[in-house]
Amino acid sequence: MKYWLMKSEPDDISIxxxxxxxxxxxxxxxxxxxxxxxxxxxxxxxxxxxxxxxSSCKVPGVVGIATVVSQPTLDESAFDPQSRYFDPKSEPDKxxxxxxxxxxxxxxxxxxxxxxxxxDPALQDMVLVTKGARLSVQPVSADEFAHIVMLGQ
DNA sequence: GCCAACGTTGGC
DNA sequence: GCCAACGTTGGC
Numbered sequence: 285m286k287y288w289l290m291k292s293e294p295d296d297i298s299i300x301x302x303x304x305x306x307x308x309x310x311x312x313x314x315x316x317x318x319x320x321x322x323x324x325x326x327x328x329x330x331x332x333x334x335x336x337x338x339s340s341c342k343v344p345g346v347v348g349i350a351t352v353v354s355q356p357t358l359d360e361s362a363f364d365p366q367s368r369y370f371d372p373k374s375e376p377d378k379x380x381x382x383x384x385x386x387x388x389x390x391x392x393x394x395x396x397x398x399x400x401x402x403x404d405p406a407l408q409d410m411v412l413v414t415k416g417a418r419l420s421v422q423p424v425s426a427d428e429f430a431h432i433v434m435l436g437q
Numbered sequence: 438g439c440c441a442a443c444g445t446t447g448g449c
Numbered sequence: 450g451c452c453a454a455c456g457t458t459g460g461c
Contacts, residue, residue, distance in 0.1 A: 291458095291459090293459090316457095317444075317457095317458095318444085318445095319444095339458080339459060339460085340458080340459050340460080341459095344459080344460070398460080415442085415443090416441095416442055416443050416444090416458090417442095417443095417458095417459085417460095418442075418443060418444080418457085418458050418459075420458085
């Protein structure tokens with residue numbers, strides 16, 4: 285099993301939105317970054333665990349846990365001119381973008397803020413706290429995952 | 438809202 | 450294939 289961190293702007297899609305979705309499940313669409321796409325297409329599998337991260341908000345940080353509940357599939361929103369995620373360069377016979385379904389697992393009792401993540405010696409190797417850190421889908425180690433869940437209790 | 442850091446595009 | 454211009458991300 286692998287572990288991931290996925291970012292979302294809570295004004296757009298929050299952990300509560302995920303929890304309140306049918307079957308507590310959402311198609312994670314709209315990834316439009318190649319590195320993140322590669323993780324989704326090539327590495328994520330059904331059953332992987334996800335740290336749900338709120339970005340671009342008052343207190344950015346990890347707020348919950350989700351589970352990957354599908355294999356990677358084509359992101360059809362890229363083909364839909366009505367969609368906000370429409371990408372005219374992704375054509376059905378030459379698809380560019382991929383998605384998975386994720387299901388709400390739990391909210392952390394308390395947010396593990398970016399500030400906390402940055403200052404924790406156990407988490408200095410996290411992708412999130414290194415370099416640009418702009419990846420919206422990024423790998424997390426089993427130790428990092430367990431540590432963050434512990435901090436959120 | 439600012440802006441640094443990063444990614445993408447497209448002319449050459 | 451280089452790189453300048455532009456767009457986006459996301460913390461602050």
